[in-house]
Amino acid sequence: MNKVSLEARHISLSYGPTEVLRDINLKIEPGEFFALLGPSGSGKSTLLRLIAGFNQHQRGELLVDGQDITHIPPHARNIGMVFQSYALWPHMTVWDNVAFGLVERRETRDAIRRKVGAALELVGLADYAKRRPGQLSGGQQQRVALARTIVIEPKLLLLDEPLSNLDKNLRVQMRDELKHLQRTLGLTTIFVTHDQEEAMTTADRMAVLDKGVLQQVGPATGLFDFPVNRFVAGFVGTANLLEGRVTGREGGALCFQAEGVGELRLPQAAGAPPSEGATAIAFRPHQVHIRAAGTPGDAARLWLDGTVESTEFLGEVSRYRMRVGRVSLVADEVHYAGEPVLQPGTAVRLGIDPAQVRFLSA
Amino acid sequence: MAGAPAAVRRAGAGWGAWTLAGAVLAFLLAFLLIPVALVVFTAFVDEGGGFTLGHFANFFGQSIFRESFFNSLVVALASVFFASLIAVPLAYLTVRFEFRGALLIQTLGVLPLIMPPFVGAVALQLIFGRNGSVNLLLDQYFGFKIPIMDGLVGVTFVESIHYFPFILLNLVASMRNIDGAMEESAMNLGARGFRLFRRIIFPLAMPGFLAGAALVFVKVFDDLGTPLVMGVTNMLAPQAYLRITSVGIDDPLGYVTSVLMIGFSILALWMAARVMKGKDYATLQKGGGSLQRRRLGGWESVLAYGWIALVLCIVLAPHLGILLMSFAKVWSFSVLPDAYTLEHYASVFENSRQMIGNTLLYCVLAAGLDVLIGTAIAYLILRTTLPARRWLDYLASAALAIPGLVLAIGYLRLFRGVDLPFTDSPVVTSSVLIMLAYAVRRLPYALRSCMAALQQVHISLEEAAQSLGATRWRTVRRVMVPLMVGGMLAGFVTSFITAAVELSATLLLTSSETQAPMSYGIYLYMQSASGRGPGAALGVLAVVVVGLGTWASHRFAERTRTPERATTP
Numbered sequence: 008m009n010k011v012s013l014e015a016r017h018i019s020l021s022y023g024p025t026e027v028l029r030d031i032n033l034k035i036e037p038g039e040f041f042a043l044l045g046p047s048g049s050g051k052s053t054l055l056r057l058i059a060g061f062n063q064h065q066r067g068e069l070l071v072d073g074q075d076i077t078h079i080p081p082h083a084r085n086i087g088m089v090f091q092s093y094a095l096w097p098h099m100t101v102w103d104n105v106a107f108g109l110v111e112r113r114e115t116r117d118a119i120r121r122k123v124g125a126a127l128e129l130v131g132l133a134d135y136a137k138r139r140p141g142q143l144s145g146g147q148q149q150r151v152a153l154a155r156t157i158v159i160e161p162k163l164l165l166l167d168e169p170l171s172n173l174d175k176n177l178r179v180q181m182r183d184e185l186k187h188l189q190r191t192l193g194l195t196t197i198f199v200t201h202d203q204e205e206a207m208t209t210a211d212r213m214a215v216l217d218k219g220v221l222q223q224v225g226p227a228t229g230l231f232d233f234p235v236n237r238f239v240a241g242f243v244g245t246a247n248l249l250e251g252r253v254t255g256r257e258g259g260a261l262c263f264q265a266e267g268v269g270e271l272r273l274p275q276a277a278g279a280p281p282s283e284g285a286t287a288i289a290f291r292p293h294q295v296h297i298r299a300a301g302t303p304g305d306a307a308r309l310w311l312d313g314t315v316e317s318t319e320f321l322g323e324v325s326r327y328r329m330r331v332g333r334v335s336l337v338a339d340e341v342h343y344a345g346e347p348v349l350q351p352g353t354a355v356r357l358g359i360d361p362a363q364v365r366f367l368s369a
Numbered sequence: 370m371a372g373a374p375a376a377v378r379r380a381g382a383g384w385g386a387w388t389l390a391g392a393v394l395a396f397l398l399a400f401l402l403i404p405v406a407l408v409v410f411t412a413f414v415d416e417g418g419g420f421t422l423g424h425f426a427n428f429f430g431q432s433i434f435r436e437s438f439f440n441s442l443v444v445a446l447a448s449v450f451f452a453s454l455i456a457v458p459l460a461y462l463t464v465r466f467e468f469r470g471a472l473l474i475q476t477l478g479v480l481p482l483i484m485p486p487f488v489g490a491v492a493l494q495l496i497f498g499r500n501g502s503v504n505l506l507l508d509q510y511f512g513f514k515i516p517i518m519d520g521l522v523g524v525t526f527v528e529s530i531h532y533f534p535f536i537l538l539n540l541v542a543s544m545r546n547i548d549g550a551m552e553e554s555a556m557n558l559g560a561r562g563f564r565l566f567r568r569i570i571f572p573l574a575m576p577g578f579l580a581g582a583a584l585v586f587v588k589v590f591d592d593l594g595t596p597l598v599m600g601v602t603n604m605l606a607p608q609a610y611l612r613i614t615s616v617g618i619d620d621p622l623g624y625v626t627s628v629l630m631i632g633f634s635i636l637a638l639w640m641a642a643r644v645m646k647g648k649d650y651a652t653l654q655k656g657g658g659s660l661q662r663r664r665l666g667g668w669e670s671v672l673a674y675g676w677i678a679l680v681l682c683i684v685l686a687p688h689l690g691i692l693l694m695s696f697a698k699v700w701s702f703s704v705l706p707d708a709y710t711l712e713h714y715a716s717v718f719e720n721s722r723q724m725i726g727n728t729l730l731y732c733v734l735a736a737g738l739d740v741l742i743g744t745a746i747a748y749l750i751l752r753t754t755l756p757a758r759r760w761l762d763y764l765a766s767a768a769l770a771i772p773g774l775v776l777a778i779g780y781l782r783l784f785r786g787v788d789l790p791f792t793d794s795p796v797v798t799s800s801v802l803i804m805l806a807y808a809v810r811r812l813p814y815a816l817r818s819c820m821a822a823l824q825q826v827h828i829s830l831e832e833a834a835q836s837l838g839a840t841r842w843r844t845v846r847r848v849m850v851p852l853m854v855g856g857m858l859a860g861f862v863t864s865f866i867t868a869a870v871e872l873s874a875t876l877l878l879t880s881s882e883t884q885a886p887m888s889y890g891i892y893l894y895m896q897s898a899s900g901r902g903p904g905a906a907l908g909v910l911a912v913v914v915v916g917l918g919t920w921a922s923h924r925f926a927e928r929t930r931t932p933e934r935a936t937t938p
Contacts, residue, residue, distance in 0.1 A: 061553055081553070082561040094550035098572040107568075108558030159558055 010037035011072045011162045011195055013058065018067035020053065027053050028064065028219045035197065035212075040189050042210035043199045046242070050219040051199045055165050058197065059088045071162060082111075087161030091168040093152040095140035101127070101151050102136040108159035126158040129188070146177045153185075157192065164189070166198035170205060182209055203243050207231070215239050236367050240289040247292065247336045248367075252285045263288060267333030271309055273361050287367045292326065294363040295338035300354035308358035311336075315353045325349070329357060385841070386753045390761065393745050397764050401809050404779025405631065405771055411782065412624035424621040434608065434622070438629060440521055441605040445590040445633075447525045449582050452533035455680055456581070460540040460574075461566070462673050467662040473677055478534045478541075481684050483915040484691070485870035485888060486531040487594030488908040491895050492690030493527055494518055494599070495700065502704040524596050524604070528589045530683055535588070536581035543577025544570065549660050570660070576645045583641035587634045591772035593873035594888075598895055605630055606774055610876065618781050627775040634770040688912065694905035713902035721890050721907055728869055728886040731800065735807035736864035739815035740857050742808075747819040748845070752828070762816070769813045773874035776806050781877065800884040803875060807868040814867065815860035822856020823849070855925050862922035866915045887911050 018031040028050045035041045043051040056062045058069065060081030068075050076084060095104055105126055109119045127133045130150035140148055149169065156164065169185065170178045186209050189196050200206050206213045207227040215222040215230065215238070223230055223239045234240035237248060251265040260272040265288070273288070296308065304310035313331035320326075324339040325348050338357060349355070415421040428434045463474045481489070496502050497518050504514040517526050547570065555569045571578075593606040602611060609626035616623070665673055695713050697706030746765060749758045768776075784796040796802065826849060834844045850857075872888045879885045885893070887907055894904025 059553075059557055061556075080561070081556045082559050085559075086557070088554065088557045090550040090554055092548060092550050094548065094554040096551060096555075096569060096573070098575070107555065107560070111559035111564070155554075155558070 010193055012037045013163060013195065013197070014068075014070040014073075015054075016068040016070065018054075018057070018064045018069065020050075020057065020062060020064040026219055028057070031067070031221050033214060033221065033224065035195060037195055038193050039195055040186070040209060040211045041195075041197045042206035042213035043197060043216060044201070044203060044206040044213050044242070045216035046201055048218075049216040051201075051216045052167060053219075054216070055088075055167055055197065055199045058163070059086055059165055060084050085159070085161050086163045086165060087156035087159060088165040089149075089152045089156050089167065089169055091171060093140075093148045093172070095148055095151055095155075097140055099139075100136065101132065101138050101140065101143070104140065104151060105155045105158055107155065112159065122158050126154040129157070129191075130154045145173050146181060149173065149181060153188070157188075157194070161194070164192075164194045164196040166196065168199055168201070170200070170202075178205075185209060207243070215242060217242070232365075234289065234365065234367065237287060237289075240365070240367060245292055245337060246289045247295070248287055248289050249334065250285075250287050265334075268311065268331055273309075273364055288364050289367055290359055290364045292337040292339040293324070293341075294360055295336065296358040296360075297327065297338055297340050297349070298356040298358060300356055302356045304356070304358070307360070309361055309364075311357045311359070313355055313357055315349050315351050315355060317351055318348055320348055329355065331357065386749060386755050389745050390749055390755055390758065393742055393749070393761055394764075396742065397761070400780075400805050401768055401771070401776075402764065404776060404783045407782050408624055408627045408775055408779045409631070412621065412628040424625045428622055428625040433603065434626070437603050437605050437608045437626075440603055441590055442633070444521055444525050444528065444604065445586050448528040448532065448589045449585050451525065451529035452536050452585050453578070453582065455529065455533045456536035456540060457578075458676055459680065460537055460544060461570075462677070463541055464544040464660055465662060466665050466669075466673065468665050468670070468673065473681065474537075477677070477681060477684055478537045479919060480534075480688065481531045482534050483866075483919055484531070484687055484912050485594065485872065485891075485908075486527060486592060487598040487872055487895075488691060488870075488891055488911065489531055489687035490523075490527045490595050490598045491901070491904070491908075492687040492694060493523075495694060496686045496690045497526070505704050518599070520601055521604075523599050524601055527595055527599070528585075528592065530687075531595075532585045532588050535584045536578060539577040539581035539584075540574055541577075543574045544660065547573045547660055552660055579641040579645055583637045586637045587770065590633055590637070591630060591774070591873065593772075593774050593876065594892065597876075598892070606772065606873065609774055609778070610873075613778055613781075613877065618778075618785065623778060627772070627778055630772050631770065631775055634772065638770055691905050691908045691912070694901060695909045697902065697905075710902075713906040716903050717906045717910070721887070721903070723883060724885055724887045724890040724907070725910070727800070727884060728888070731804045731807055731886055732865045732868045734804045735811060735868050736815065736861045738804075738808040739812050739864040740819065740861045742812060743815040743819035743860055744823075744850075744853070744857060746816055747823040748849075750820070751823050752831075762820075765816050766813045768809050771810070773806065773810055773871060774877065776809060777802075777874040777877035780806060797878075798880040803878045803884070803886070806874040806878060807871060808864075810871065810874065811864035811868050814863045818856050818860030818863065819853065822853035822860075825856070826852045858925040859922045862918050862925065866918035866922070869915060869918075870911060 013033075013035040015031050015033040018028055019026070020028040031054065043054060045051040053062055057064055060076075060079065064077070069077050071086075096107075099107070102123060105123045106119050109122060114122070123136075124133065127136055130153055132147060132150055132154065135143065135147065135151075140151065143151065149172070166185070170181055173181055182205065185198075198210070210227070212224065212226050213230065214224045217238045223235050225233075227243075230239060230243045234243060234246070240246040240248065249263075249265040249268060249271075251263050251268075251271075254262045254264045254270070256262065257272070260274060263271045263273055265271055271288075300312065311331050313329040313336065316328040316330050316335060318325060318327050320342070323342060325342050327338045327340065327349060329336045329338055336357065412424055413420055413422070415423060429438075459474050459477065462468075463471050494501060497515075498504065499514065499516060499519065501518070508514050517523065551573060552565065552569060555565055560568060591606060593610055596602065596604050596607045597610070601607065605626050609623050609630070612620050612623035612626065693706055694700060696709045696711070698708035698710045700706035742765070746761045749755055750762055780802050781797055784802065787796045788794065789796055789799055789801070830852065831844050831848050834848045835841070839847060869886075870888055872892060875886060875889050876892065879889050888911070891904050891907045891911065894900035894907060
């Protein structure tokens with residue numbers, strides 16, 4: 008199948024005074040499985056619907072394989088979209104639902120029979136052709152919606168929160184099926200989700216959106232390890248944020264004055280800070296090591312004294328909320344059988360690996 | 370009752386519930402089931418009391434009856450067709466486009482309903498009739514006339530423009546329930562324009578369309594007033610009426626006609642329900658948007674406004690006609706009346722005060738009875754575990770399929786020779802029967818309102834009252850009824866206004882002028898040329914009463930909808 012690329016150039020969209028998308032620049036490679044990640048109201052669904060042609064941007068260009076498709080109406084774009092609600096037509100059988108797009112394309116009866124059969128076979132619903140959507144389970148409806156979309160051999164496949172209407176176990180299963188199907192077909196696929204785990208496990212690359220602005224684009228590891236700003240750090244995974252300012256340099260180390268904590272000395276290499284002035288640092292809870300109060304510190308870590316505020320036992324790890332100075336930090340400790348969980352009020356020493364600390368630009 | 374637990378907690382079936390159910394059932398048996406059953410029975414027995422199909426053979430053996438039967442069927446079907454032709458584009462315009470005409474269309478949907486069709490028929494004669502304003506103008510300037518008000522064509526014309534709102538309102542409601550994603554996914558797969566409408570939108574709105582179409586069919590099939598006023602007698606309802614009034618209450622052919630009318634009414638409603646069985650197409654998801662609205666393009670606006678203006682002109686014609694007529698001194702063979710006067714109103718107030726009073730009396734009593742029974746049935750169904758309680762609903766709703774004429778014939782037959790208790794006057798000549806016929810015929814409307822109102826009251830509100838020490842009866846009085854009073858009022862008003870313009874049962878059951886209501890009066894006036902002025906004045910009064918009532922019922926219904934969120938946690 009012919010794989011296509013998609014490129015958004017300076018795309019902006021507003022409803023009256025409300026800016027929904029602001030200067031979006033994005034390139035999605037042929038055959039890529041790409042996720043648009045963001046909280047509700049971030050503009051991710053708007054961007055997806057814009058690609059499908061249901062929303063119209065006021066500025067910018069939308070290119071499919073280098074061709075601007077801005078002025079092509081939705082029915083002529085040949086970009087398949089699977090809706091969050093599936094939008095299966097209740098007055099048609101599964102077969103008629105899947106055949107719909109082919110009928111609109113005036114394909115021959117033989118071709119329709121062959122293609123619909125193959126599509127239903129592909130999603131494992133060949134025996135359900137005569138049923139109505141209302142007689143299917145959520146997962147089956149999802150598959151029909153998929154079959155209905157891929158049967159027209161679209162240039163691009165768009166999935167709007169494809170897993171949000173399924174229960175938890177089914178979600179994991181469908182996630183794997185989706186991934187498998189995408190690899191088999193090699194279709195350039197874009198999917199929208201608010202669930203970072205879903206995006207990280209399925210997509211090759213993802214884009215994080217907030218308030219209509221593209222925050223960061225990259226593979227899951229890139230976004231998790233090197234978040235560029237506070238929003239991405241907090242949205243992809245859990246992060247400890249310390250606000251503060253860089254006050255100077257001393258022999259290869261940066262002095263960071265953290266609000267409510269005090270001065271921290273960080274190695275130069277850890278994501279070069281812009282200059283002296285206000286910024287923030289971030290590190291992950293599992294990179295915080297917990298030691299008993301009074302343990303002597305060493306030069307390999309940054310050591311902070313704190314008190315346990317609350318504990319959450321999650322199974323694999325115990326998650327502690329610690330009071331350090333005037334701020335509160337989260338630390339995850341891997342759990343082993345028999346190991347006691349620290350009680351609130353316990354005084355502890357926290358060790359942070361400076362190599363894992365990231366400076367955030369915004 | 371979204372959000373209610375699967376097993377709804379209900380009161381048991383105590384003696385109170387049984388008594389209430391018994392009373393409701395007795396009423397429905399005495400004034401609906403038995404009279405109608407008697408009509409059917411009479412159509413199938415011979416003079417000796419044995420079973421026979423002879424009356425039916427006799428009926429279809431006479432060419433006038435065959436012709437009437439055929440005509441009624443054709444007029445009803447044609448009316449459904451033309452009503453759809455008016456309603457479908459209007460519904461589509463309202464749902465699909467963003468434009469100022471939407472309010473106009475809503476008004477359009479109510480205007481025809483507030484005028485009794487037989488009143489409209491007279492007014493339309495003056496405007497579209499052979500010598501009406503339009504044809505006079507056409508003749509004068511173009512030299513031809515359009516005979517649209519003649520015979521069966523005329524009846525179809527009047528019925529179509531009177532009843533199309535039933536299709537419009539139902540269709541708009543079901544189109545509003547379609548999830549926008551249904552349409553977008555079709556566009557995404559390559560459909561657009563008319564194909565999109567034909568393959569996706571219309572099929573999804575089908576339940577609403579069929580419900581409306583079936584109602585139109587039934588209403589037209591049963592209508593007695595319009596053909597009579599237009600002088601068309603070769604249809605079923607006029608034939609039944611003429612047989613009963615001229616030959617007498619024992620003439621079997623009147624009963625055969627009645628059975629055919631009931632049969633086709635039930636058949637139409639049953640078919641609509643049957644086709645749509647198990648197809649709940651209300652696809653709107655929680656949080657989902659409905660169909661996307663667009664702005665009209667240049668030539669689209671011209672077309673849309675043109676169509677709306679045309680329909681509006683035709684729909685307003687009867688209102689305008691009746692108004693002109695009520696002020697006209699002389700109006701014949703002229704485009705507009707030659708001179709104007711107020712004396713028709715004066716004469717109406719002088720001579721017809723009793724009729725107006727009668728209408729108010731009968732309709733208030735009937736609507737009150739409807740709300741009482743409707744609340745009782747709603748309570749029994751939603752709040753008790755009485756076995757087979759649903760059947761009370763089915764039975765009461767069945768009144769929708771019974772033509773007023775048939776019910777009246779049933780009453781006359783059933784209560785023949787029975788005297789009112791404690792008096793010597795026979796039941797059939799008393800106005801009690803008129804009131805009861807109104808109540809039974811309008812019960813389905815009030816019942817729906819009461820059911821909806823009670824459904825919105827969450828049962829936990831009543832349980833809270835009981836846990837604080839209120840008895841069941843006091844709970845009903847202090848919590849349930851106050852919370853559903855808006856819905857009950859809406860039901861009352863709907864029953865009241867539709868009863869106020871009922872003619873078919875009225876014609877048969879009115880035995881003296883002192884007990885005649887307004888609708889009968891209008892009909893009588895319209896029979897003579899000199900009575901047309903006062904008749905029109907009375908008609909205007911009826912339209913005003915019904916219009917005010919409709920407005921009031923909308924207000925009540927809206928007021929109940931607002932606290933809905935508060936009462937359904």
